[in-house]
Amino acid sequence: MARGYLMAALAVFAAFSLCTNAIAVDEIKIGVLYPLTGGAAAEGKELRDGAELAVEIANNVKTELDMAMAKNSGIKSLGGAKIKLIIQDHQGNPQLGADLAKKLIQDDKVVGLMGAYHSAVTKTVAAVAERYGVPMINESSTSPALTKEGLKWFWRTTPHDGTFTNDLFLFLQGLTQGKVRGVKPFDKKELLPIVSACEKTEWGSNVDAAIKEIGKPSGLEPQISLLYAAKAPDLSSEGQSLLSVKPATMLFAGYGADAILMIKTLKSLKAKPKLIWGQNAGFESPEFVSALGEDTEGILTRTVFSPRVGEVKKVSAQVNNLYKTKTGRDLSGASARAFTATQAWVHILEKAGSTKPQDLQKAANEVKIDADELIVPWQGIKFTTTGPDLGQNVLGTGMIGQYQKGKDGKMILEIVYPFELATADMIFPIKGW
Amino acid sequence: MDAFLLQMAKAITAGLLMGLVFGLVALGLTIIFGVMDIVNFAHGEFLMIGMYAGLLTATVFGLDPLFGLPVAAVVGFALGIACYYGLVRFLLRGPMVAQLFGTFGLMLFLRNVALLIMGADPQSVHSGLLVGKSFVLGPGIVIEVTKLAAGGLSLLAFGFMWWVMKRTKIGKALTATALDAQAARYMGIPTERMNSLAWGLGGATVGMAGALLLNFWPVEPNVGLLFTMIAFATVALGGFGSISGAAVAGLIVGLLINIPSMWDAFSMLIGGDRLQVGLLHQFKYSFVYAAYFLIMVFRPRGLFGWKH
Numbered sequence: 001m002a003r004g005y006l007m008a009a010l011a012v013f014a015a016f017s018l019c020t021n022a023i024a025v026d027e028i029k030i031g032v033l034y035p036l037t038g039g040a041a042a043e044g045k046e047l048r049d050g051a052e053l054a055v056e057i058a059n060n061v062k063t064e065l066d067m068a069m070a071k072n073s074g075i076k077s078l079g080g081a082k083i084k085l086i087i088q089d090h091q092g093n094p095q096l097g098a099d100l101a102k103k104l105i106q107d108d109k110v111v112g113l114m115g116a117y118h119s120a121v122t123k124t125v126a127a128v129a130e131r132y133g134v135p136m137i138n139e140s141s142t143s144p145a146l147t148k149e150g151l152k153w154f155w156r157t158t159p160h161d162g163t164f165t166n167d168l169f170l171f172l173q174g175l176t177q178g179k180v181r182g183v184k185p186f187d188k189k190e191l192l193p194i195v196s197a198c199e200k201t202e203w204g205s206n207v208d209a210a211i212k213e214i215g216k217p218s219g220l221e222p223q224i225s226l227l228y229a230a231k232a233p234d235l236s237s238e239g240q241s242l243l244s245v246k247p248a249t250m251l252f253a254g255y256g257a258d259a260i261l262m263i264k265t266l267k268s269l270k271a272k273p274k275l276i277w278g279q280n281a282g283f284e285s286p287e288f289v290s291a292l293g294e295d296t297e298g299i300l301t302r303t304v305f306s307p308r309v310g311e312v313k314k315v316s317a318q319v320n321n322l323y324k325t326k327t328g329r330d331l332s333g334a335s336a337r338a339f340t341a342t343q344a345w346v347h348i349l350e351k352a353g354s355t356k357p358q359d360l361q362k363a364a365n366e367v368k369i370d371a372d373e374l375i376v377p378w379q380g381i382k383f384t385t386t387g388p389d390l391g392q393n394v395l396g397t398g399m400i401g402q403y404q405k406g407k408d409g410k411m412i413l414e415i416v417y418p419f420e421l422a423t424a425d426m427i428f429p430i431k432g433w
Numbered sequence: 434m435d436a437f438l439l440q441m442a443k444a445i446t447a448g449l450l451m452g453l454v455f456g457l458v459a460l461g462l463t464i465i466f467g468v469m470d471i472v473n474f475a476h477g478e479f480l481m482i483g484m485y486a487g488l489l490t491a492t493v494f495g496l497d498p499l500f501g502l503p504v505a506a507v508v509g510f511a512l513g514i515a516c517y518y519g520l521v522r523f524l525l526r527g528p529m530v531a532q533l534f535g536t537f538g539l540m541l542f543l544r545n546v547a548l549l550i551m552g553a554d555p556q557s558v559h560s561g562l563l564v565g566k567s568f569v570l571g572p573g574i575v576i577e578v579t580k581l582a583a584g585g586l587s588l589l590a591f592g593f594m595w596w597v598m599k600r601t602k603i604g605k606a607l608t609a610t611a612l613d614a615q616a617a618r619y620m621g622i623p624t625e626r627m628n629s630l631a632w633g634l635g636g637a638t639v640g641m642a643g644a645l646l647l648n649f650w651p652v653e654p655n656v657g658l659l660f661t662m663i664a665f666a667t668v669a670l671g672g673f674g675s676i677s678g679a680a681v682a683g684l685i686v687g688l689l690i691n692i693p694s695m696w697d698a699f700s701m702l703i704g705g706d707r708l709q710v711g712l713l714h715q716f717k718y719s720f721v722y723a724a725y726f727l728i729m730v731f732r733p734r735g736l737f738g739w740k741h
Contacts, residue, residue, distance in 0.1 A: 036553060037654065039555070039655065197714075226715070234451050237717060267567075291651050
């Protein structure tokens with residue numbers, strides 16, 4: 001009889017534990033905020049596709065991929081729970097972003113947030129995350145100010161504009177010293193005068209400040225630096241001002257449509273600079289190339305990814321192939337970074353083994369992802385937990401690519417910086433219009 | 434001094450060209466308001482549809498984007514008429530607020546339909562007679578051919594509309610409807626048809642403007658917003674309902690947004706701090722809205738307006 005009771009107790013216990021497992025093996029909801037309509041819609045779509053591919057890999061076993069999250073089906077430490085992204089469109093509007101974030105937390109009960117591309121939107125969404133104590137991973141907003149506010153629930157995987165702008169001036173100095181593949185050393189004066197134009201929201205104005213600050217010590221500060229409204233029908237007065245000093249080097253920070261309009265305006269004004277550099281975003285979206293075609297030849301953009309990375313990193317090539325099968329496009333800086341941030345989420349969830357905010361916060365502060373795991377050419381992911389740049393990934397690095405015409409006649413981003421990763425001779429000076 | 438004059442000439446040329454473009458965009462808005470006292474919030478969406486009509490004509494048939502002009506005019510006309518009979522006619526029976534919200538709703542509806550059908554990515558034409566073309570006049574004044582053509586078309590459209598309104602029976606009937614719809618009805622003018630004609634003409638001019646702008650601007654479902662804000666300021670400046678007012682106000686707006694370039698010229702002359710120009714560009718649209726504000730305060734009917 002006692003044995004019968006014991007068996008029954010065991011059965012009940014087993015049923016309970018199965019039951020709790022069954023509760024654990026549910027889905028983990030992550031709220032994602034991207035600009036799916038408006039001027040930056042093309043980038044938003046890239047981000048969404050990158051994040052969705054990462055979730056697909058995390059939720060299924062893909063043995064052919066050399067990354068930890070491809071080995072398990074779902075989050076192993078949470079009993080194989082699957083990740084579900086709830087993606088919302090913030091239209092590039094900071095207020096809407098904040099409202100959607102609240103809705104995701106309160107109504108959809110997401111365990112964490114990801115987004116939001118535009119630094120201005122990320123700022124308001126991060127404020128909501130902080131208020132509700134919900135972890136947020138940011139994949140691609142590069143305003144340095146975001147990690148300077150001491151937020152305890154905000155982590156950023158991408159390097160920020162401080163790093164990127166530093167890279168720009170290291171590149172320009174290296175260019176004059178003959179370090180760039182295919183370019184002989186020349187006098188620094190040939191790069192002068194420098195002019196810059198940045199869009200005037202949170203992101204662009206911070207890029208503008210970084211360019212002025214970091215360029216000054218090396219004598220490469222812009223002679224004219226202006227801010228403009230990205231949502232504007234005309235940039236010809238900006239173009240005229242920039243060209244009035246006959247610039248050799250032109251630096252830009254623009255989101256989607258305004259970057260295209262700026263280059264079209266420069267072309268129509270018959271600009272003849274030796275070098276054009278764009279701070280990613282609009283200069284890197286697939287639409288930039290499809291709208292401008294061969295006019296992009298020779299334009300530089302800072303980036304974190306080029307399909308060319310696949311030549312030196314096997315896992316990048318593998319993931320790029322999957323992405324291409326899924327979307328018909330190569331991975332871009334936006335999609336590669338959304339992929340990487342989602343991957344960081346997977347590692348954090350795996351490490352936490354829980355969906356409680358405090359456990360996730362602890363795991364995010366402790367997580368360390370090796371370089372081998374990543375498709376971007378960084379040294380890994382490790383967030384700072386003290387100091388002024390709180391929550392920033394310290395192992396990220398930037399690249400500079402140049403649009404060149406490939407063998408098939410299509411424009412492709414060749415790597416010119418870091419110098420040792422160069423995949424082609426740099427075109428310098430560019431021919432202008 | 435030469436540099437000053439050249440820079441000044443560049444700024445003024447760019448301002449006048451862009452001004453004609455703004456004028457062309459604003460023309461349709463002022464026609465509709467002039468006849469019916471209705472502010473069409475969906476005006477920018479008409480422009481966007483004109484751009485898409487031009488884009489599709491160019492890409493589907495492999496034609497020069499210029500062939501899109503008549504197509505966009507027809508599409509714009511049909512859209513205007515359809516909107517009148519499908520929506521505006523009913524709105525007129527309601528209070529003023531219903532009219533405002535009605536066209537605002539139309540704006541959201543058209544924008545989202547475009548989003549559904551055409552997607553959110555900006556698209557543009559790559560080749561064509563006017564695409565990306567410009568020529569240099571004299572010592573370095575660059576003339577953008579698209580804007581020049583838009584300017585030319587704008588003058589033609591203004592001339593045509595002025596002729597229609599002042600010299601034809603239809604124009605007189607439109608004006609009569611605008612002045613007093615009820616009295617016009619008593620006189621045997623089919624006011625209903627006149628109203629729909631105003632919407633059709635408004636749609637056709639802005640549709641054509643769209644097809645022409647396509648030669649330079651990428652099109653996406655939200656593109657209308659960029660131009661509508663300026664178009665409203667232009668119409669208010671010129672006087673609601675005034676056709677010549679829209680033309681002159683367009684030019685003023687074009688010159689106002691080129692104030693930073695003019696400042697460049699002056700800074701060349703006096704050797705001032707060039708860096709300040711950055712600040713001016715940031716606020717260049719503020720000059721337009723400041724002018725709008727001043728007009729609203731001191732001359733609410735606008736420069737050439739005749740309606741109170």
